[in-house]
Amino acid sequence: MRIFNNRQEIADAAGQKLGVSEWVAISQDRIDMFADATGDRQWIHIDTERAADGPFGVTVAHGYLTLSMLPFLGAQVFAFAGDVARVNYGLNKVRFVSPVRVGQRSATGS
Template sequence: MKVFNDRQEIQAAAGTRLGHSEWLEIAQDRIDLFADATGDRQWIHVDPERAADGPFGRTVAHGYLTLSMLPFLGAQVFAFAGDVARVNYGLNTVRFINPVREGDRVRDVVDLLTVEDIAKGQRATMRHTVEIKGVKKPACVAETVVLLMEGDSL
């Protein structure tokens, strides 16, 4: 895991690959919990019998479930030390390229694209590529923007 200790280290890492997370299995119980939390109970996600005859051969994770895993998976790749508040600023792009089927194992590959100094700290843009073990095309590619603000700059 890459730990950034100060603004200079963060700036110096712009344009580099930070690494990748461990593989995580996406089991049906995780899919079901996400369906319950969001109210999206479409059969391709929650009905294994019907999904077996569907377009993907078994249930698939919601695209937004895959996206919601970025903080958990990303925390295995990098961290910001010290008194830094990390605030999600938004997403530039998100593409769901390949479905994550129940039982697939995924990991997050993180690239730090740019780092800009701003009045309250820094703005970092990262690309997260969620890979599926044994599958050539990734599940998701998302460009996230994070504000890094020190101490009382909130």
């Protein structure tokens, strides 16, 4: 795990690979809880029967669910030294280029 001690070390790491987190399987229960929390209950996420006949053959995770996992996954790869507060500054050019199917562990479906 990489530990950043100051802002300069973070800036110097721009463009570098920091590491890889563990796989996280996306369960239907996780998708359903996210749907409940956000109010986004579109059938493609929560209706397993209808989704079976849909474009992906199964339900798919919300794009924002996958995005919301970044802090959890990032914490397995890097940390900040000391007891500091972190604030999400935002993201630019986020795109959801591949659906994450229920039970899937990677963009390739493994």
